[in-house]
Amino acid sequence: MxxxxxxxxxxxxxxxxxxxxxxPIPPDPPQQPGTKPQKINNTLIAVETAVAIPTIPIVSQLTSIPGWLLFLAVAGVIAGHVWDQITTYPQRKQKHDHEVESYPKKLKDYEIKKHQHQEEVKASxxxxxxxxxxxxxxxxxxxxxxxxxxxxxxxxxxxxxxxxxxxxxxxxxxxxxxxxxxxxxxxxxxxxxxxxxxxxxxxxxxxxxxxxxxxxxxxxxxxxxxxxxxxxxxxxxxxxxxxxxxxxxxxxxxxxxxxxxxxxxxxxxxxxxxxxxxxxxxxxxxxxxxxxxxxxxxxxxxxxxxxNYPCQNKGLHDNSLIETQQQISLALKPNSRAQSRGATRARHRALNLSISPPTNNTTLSSLVSCPYCSAKVKTTKFELHKTNKCPKRPLL
Structure with missing residues (x-):
């Protein structure tokens, strides 16, 4: 509704x-150190050998290359891998040792950043x-x-x-x-x-x-x-x-x-x-x-x-009515003892005239209803009454 x-x-x-x-974007956790490196990766050598042995005859038959020649080539490749592992072992071991040594510090820094991130999320x-x-x-x-x-x-x-x-x-x-x-x-x-x-x-x-x-x-x-x-x-x-x-x-x-x-x-x-x-x-x-x-x-x-809205019969229902009534009261109250009662009565008459009912010789068609006080006023005097004389007009 x-x-x-x-x-x-x-x-x-x-x-x-x-x-x-x-x-905020959360920090990445540190990567844990891998397994300790081996001088020779026997597992890798065994896998390469196991794959090469049955493959050599097949390749030899398909390419007409002598098997012994293929065997020497594969043996050379495997030997090269072994040699590479032996020569790079010191560097691989040093790198791993450094990772193991620095991991606790990285983990501590991560915990600090994680806490800071939580605080930033809370603050955001x-x-x-x-x-x-x-x-x-x-x-x-x-x-x-x-x-x-x-x-x-x-x-x-x-x-x-x-x-x-x-x-x-x-x-x-x-x-x-x-x-x-x-x-x-x-x-x-x-x-x-x-x-x-x-x-x-x-x-x-x-x-x-x-x-x-x-x-x-x-x-x-x-x-x-x-x-x-x-x-x-x-x-x-x-x-x-x-x-x-x-x-x-x-x-x-x-x-x-x-x-x-x-x-x-x-x-x-x-x-x-x-x-x-x-x-x-x-x-x-x-x-x-x-x-x-x-x-x-x-x-x-x-x-x-x-x-004929309800408030037009009962008066405005908010503070504008109170302000208007206060203004009228001030206008009717003598400012000094020197003011005569006649002057006060004149002001009363001026207000009463603005809300007086229509006389018998005034037709209803020539009257309009004031939106503030609901008084019936001649059409020709409506604007004057509404803006100057109506006792319930809002103060601007």
């Missing part, structure tokens, strides 16, 4: 996360050495990432994208990019990530997507389980060594800070750098959310769930 957030990591990066440094598999090896391998793999090839995309952006973009820019300054394009082979239009996280130092690219259950104007289902366009898009970015993170629209509207924490958790997991999680320690982890099927998306469109 698919769940949001959907996190897809390229195969090369996954391998780097699991790679281990190559183990230490957490620090493994992390260093994986990081270097990761940099090598990320160097092969294919970047975007254009910018200034004219792709339409929804309200959820605009609001979530403010949070992304806040927590990832200078690393969030919009409107980037990547050309699709044999296709007229490029892909445009909703947001692209780019760390130029690491050459790390992340495609951040916001999935809605249906197209707002038409109600057509989109981004459902098994949607071929999403699968093709994911494969496209993964092949270019981009990480893909997909959030549901409800998650980015209701839990924007937790979504940002998820992005950092993915980066920390890939780079094995947990220190970057410190500034997000106070944020709650993003809860998993089941991805809808096509049939469920159609049902969601019929119920217009995008107009």
């Amino acid at each position: 698919s769940q949001y957030p959907i996190i897809l990591i390229p195969v090369g990066i996954e391998r780097a996360k699991l790679a281990l440094p190559p183990a 598999q230490s957490p620090e050495r493994v992390a260093e090896f994986r990081y270097k391998l990761l940099l090598q793999i990320l160097s092969q990432t294919v970047p975007h090839d254009g910018s200034g995309s004219g792709a339409r952006r929804g309200e959820a994208e605009a609001l979530f973009g403010n949070h992304l820019s806040r927590y990832f300054p200078s690393k969030i990019h919009k409107g980037l394009t990547l050309k699709i082979p044999d296709f007229d239009y490029p892909y445009t990530p909703d947001f692209a996280y780019i760390d130029k130092e690491l050459n790390l690219y992340i495609d951040i997507e916001i999935d809605e259950p249906y197209v707002y104007p038409t109600g057509a289902p989109t981004h459902f389980v098994g949607a071929w366009k999403d699968s093709n898009r994911n494969r496209f970015f993964l092949a270019k060594q981009w990480i893909v993170i997909r959030f549901s629209e409800e998650q980015v509207i209701c839990y924007p800070q937790s979504c940002c924490k998820t992005i950092v958790q993915v980066i920390a997991q890939v780079t094995e750098n947990n220190s970057i999680l410190n500034q997000f320690a106070s944020f709650t982890d993003l809860q998993l959310m089941k991805q809808w099927t096509e049939a469920e998306a159609i049902d969601m469109a019929a119920k217009r769930v995008r107009n």
Whole structure:
């Protein structure tokens, strides 16, 4: 069962996360000394004689060479071997004696090298050495990432994208990019990530997507389980060594800070750098959310769930709500005794007006629901209310 957030990591990066440094080559053990050399190798002479005696008549018959002549030739060869053994015996004995004498030292040196090798193997598999090896391998793999090839995309952006973009820019300054394009082979239009996280130092690219259950104007289902366009898009970015993170629209509207924490958790997991999680320690982890099927998306469109996510009635469920409420409290609290109660009441009235219910002479078709406080606001005043007056708007 698919769940949001959907996190897809390229195969090369996954391998780097699991790679281990190559183990050092073990030393070769010393060769033991052979048997003590003989002045004359009687066994060798006996074998040569035993082979020559029956062979001489056969060769003589086949070649018409007299047997006695062949016998003299074979005897001369055997005699030469005997003479060679006698003359080389001093050198062979000296070499053997040296091998016997030096073997204990070679064996001791081998034991030392063997112990050193064991220590090197242990050190090579230490957490620090493994992390260093994986990081270097990761940099090598990320160097092969294919970047975007254009910018200034004219792709339409929804309200959820605009609001979530403010949070992304806040927590990832200078690393969030919009409107980037990547050309699709044999296709007229490029892909445009909703947001692209780019760390130029690491050459790390992340495609951040916001999935809605249906197209707002038409109600057509989109981004459902098994949607071929999403699968093709994911494969496209993964092949270019981009990480893909997909959030549901409800998650980015209701839990924007937790979504940002998820992005950092993915980066920390890939780079094995947990220190970057410190500034997000106070944020709650993003809860998993089941991805809808096509049939469920159609049902969601019929119920217009995008107009009424649960958090829009209860308030945002992460720290952005707390910060907003604190900001409102500070705005309502007099800064000094010199401030009049009338001024305070005026501020109260200003806030209350922004969330007041529609009057009787206002038709429902001219009202929209605020994604933060769920207040019904005139279409002409929606942007002003959402950006300036809404008491539950996120702080940017």
